[in-house]
Amino acid sequence: MESSTFILFGATGDLAKRKIYPALYHLFVEQKLPPTFSLIGLGRREWSDELFRANVKQSLLQFSRREAKDPALLNAFLRAFRYCILDAGHIEDYRKLLRLIEQREAELGLSPNRLFYLSVGPEFFDTIAANIRESGLGSADGWKRLVIEKPFGHDLQSARDLNRKLNQAFEEHEIFRIDHYLGKPMVQKLEVLHQTDPVLRELWTNRRIANVQITANETVGVEERAGYYDHAGAVRDMFQNHMLQLLMMLAVHFPNDNTSGNARLKKKKVMEVLEPLQKQEASANVIRGQYKEGSVQGKPVTAYTSEPGIDHASMNDTFIAAKLRIDDSFWGETPFYIRTGKRMREKSTRIVIEFKDTETPASPTKDGSRAPNLLVIEIGPGEGITLHFDKKRPGQKEQVIPIPVDFPANGDDVPEAYENLIFDALRGDPAFFAHWDEVELSWKWVQPILEAFEENLVPLRPYAAGTYGPVESDKLLAEDGFHWWLDAEPEQEPDIKKGEHYAYHTNH
Ligand SMILES: NC(=O)C1=CN([C@@H]2O[C@H](COP(=O)(O)OP(=O)(O)OC[C@H]3O[C@@H](n4cnc5c(N)ncnc54)[C@H](OP(=O)(O)O)[C@@H]3O)[C@@H](O)[C@H]2O)C=CC1
Numbered sequence: 001m002e003s004s005t006f007i008l009f010g011a012t013g014d015l016a017k018r019k020i021y022p023a024l025y026h027l028f029v030e031q032k033l034p035p036t037f038s039l040i041g042l043g044r045r046e047w048s049d050e051l052f053r054a055n056v057k058q059s060l061l062q063f064s065r066r067e068a069k070d071p072a073l074l075n076a077f078l079r080a081f082r083y084c085i086l087d088a089g090h091i092e093d094y095r096k097l098l099r100l101i102e103q104r105e106a107e108l109g110l111s112p113n114r115l116f117y118l119s120v121g122p123e124f125f126d127t128i129a130a131n132i133r134e135s136g137l138g139s140a141d142g143w144k145r146l147v148i149e150k151p152f153g154h155d156l157q158s159a160r161d162l163n164r165k166l167n168q169a170f171e172e173h174e175i176f177r178i179d180h181y182l183g184k185p186m187v188q189k190l191e192v193l194h195q196t197d198p199v200l201r202e203l204w205t206n207r208r209i210a211n212v213q214i215t216a217n218e219t220v221g222v223e224e225r226a227g228y229y230d231h232a233g234a235v236r237d238m239f240q241n242h243m244l245q246l247l248m249m250l251a252v253h254f255p256n257d258n259t260s261g262n263a264r265l266k267k268k269k270v271m272e273v274l275e276p277l278q279k280q281e282a283s284a285n286v287i288r289g290q291y292k293e294g295s296v297q298g299k300p301v302t303a304y305t306s307e308p309g310i311d312h313a314s315m316n317d318t319f320i321a322a323k324l325r326i327d328d329s330f331w332g333e334t335p336f337y338i339r340t341g342k343r344m345r346e347k348s349t350r351i352v353i354e355f356k357d358t359e360t361p362a363s364p365t366k367d368g369s370r371a372p373n374l375l376v377i378e379i380g381p382g383e384g385i386t387l388h389f390d391k392k393r394p395g396q397k398e399q400v401i402p403i404p405v406d407f408p409a410n411g412d413d414v415p416e417a418y419e420n421l422i423f424d425a426l427r428g429d430p431a432f433f434a435h436w437d438e439v440e441l442s443w444k445w446v447q448p449i450l451e452a453f454e455e456n457l458v459p460l461r462p463y464a465a466g467t468y469g470p471v472e473s474d475k476l477l478a479e480d481g482f483h484w485w486l487d488a489e490p491e492q493e494p495d496i497k498k499g500e501h502y503a504y505h506t507n508h
């Protein structure tokens with residue numbers, strides 16, 4: 001990997017502390033950072049280099065999945081860190097930054113390769129990109145890259161406007177749009193999943209697949225993000241980006257070669273044939289929900305509209321479920337159901353592929369007497385792929401037996417999404433970043449839903465916290481003779497796997 005400078009806007013913020021420093025440290029320990037590496041952290045806070053390093057060290061002790069106790073290793077890592085005070089809107093601060101970068105490049109003998117990571121609120125994205133260009137920070141002889149956090153726009157028009165502005169400073173191949181779901185190890189396997197195993201290859205035909213269910217349940221509520229979330233809702237926060245990326249990754253079904261350009265092209269093709277939904281059709285295909293008070297994992301929790309910072313009359317969606325169709329020769333007959341919500345019964349992100357029962361084509365039941373075969377892809381927390389067969393054991397009634405197909409090679413030591421993504425950005429591999437074409441097509445698909453929500457054409461359905469969302473979400477599948485798989489029965493304890501949820505402690 002070529003030597004480079006990592007320029008981190010928002011170095012004093014929450015994301016940097018929780019995700020970026022631990023990810024960089026793991027890469028350092030695994031010798032996956034360039035041999036000569038310089039990091040310059042930026043923020044308005046008047047921190048010295050020492051205070052900055054102390055904060056980074058603290059974040060590693062708190063959030064690193066690896067022991068960060070070896071002082072020699074830690075010091076070697078922190079030696080690369082410098083801090084520079086910068087206000088995003090002050091052009092003179094960028095000139096000062098340029099001098100510091102050049103000084104470090106000279107000291108360390110670094111090539112002028114520069115990665116600009118924008119871990120700041122979206123309101124700064126265009127200003128920072130413009131100031132990078134204006135100040136000459138991006139005009140050195142080496143490469144330049146822009147890593148940009150979500151949210152990428154608020155709707156189709158704002159996303160287009162933002163992209164146009166970014167393109168004045170960076171070309172598309174230089175822009176790395178983070179969707180952290182694309183960094184999850186199991187998600188990275190999706191596009192080649194059916195090729196890795198002969199049984200799966202055999203099963204992977206449209207004659208056999210009855211439907212696909214993509215779920216991202218969260219137990220957390222709005223947390224401290226009222227200002228952002230109450231204007232985003234589940235549709236913008238999760239559906240437009242993470243959920244549609246999961247759909248794309250699963251639906252690209254013929255990648256014999258998986259060079260990055262190709263995989264992204266195939267994802268674009270999926271979005272191009274995703275049947276558009278008209279605003280008037282939204283209420284028949286989309287369920288919009290909001291959590292009321294209830295109990296999550298034994299703890300009473302308040303209703304969304306009683307959360308701090310949320311308008312008591314808010315009509316914001318904390319849950320969305322939708323039925324989608326991909327209009328191509330492979331998936332044309334197969335409905336995709338997607339749902340995601342906050343304050344659900346358990347934390348689980350998974351894809352379930354339900355297979356047709358060609359011998360007894362009657363609708364499968366949920367009472368254990370007869371169940372269709374399922375392919376279950378657990379994305380988090382905890383990863384794994386299992387085939388669930390309906391099997392009769394001697395002397396026992398029929399029961400479903402999950403058979404493992406694949407588990408992560410590293411057991412519990414699964415790399416964090418951010419680790420994978422930062423590594424890829426540093427080596428310039430865009431495969432698991434969202435290309436503008438995908439982002440634009442996703443916003444285009446979602447735009448009628450945004451408008452239907454805005455105009456109240458889709459009723460807002462209440463659901464008790466600690467459930468699986470509004471009952472209407474079950475009806476969406478029941479209309480087609482299906483139901484959501486693997487939801488715990490009311491009297492059953494959900495299978496809560498270990499692993500921390502993605503916690504946010506920020507006011508954006
Ligand atoms: N936190 C998370 O887990 C996640 C966050 N994100 C996204 O990451 C980005 C950052 O989020 P997060 O870290 O939570 O936000 P925080 O509010 O915690 O941090 C914001 C950062 O921006 C800096 N900043 C604010 N105003 C300015 C300014 N005028 N000029 C220069 N720097 C400024 C702050 O530094 P200072 O105060 O020193 O100026 C701080 O470092 C957002 O786009 C968010 O949507 C995405 C996924 C997860």
Ligand SMILES: O=C1O[C@H](COP(=O)(O)O)[C@@H](O)[C@H](O)[C@H]1O
Binds near residue numbers: 502
């Ligand atoms: O991007 C986001 O993702 C998290 C969920 O991420 P996960 O990795 O824990 O599944 C979500 O809580 C947050 O609201 C959203 O902005």
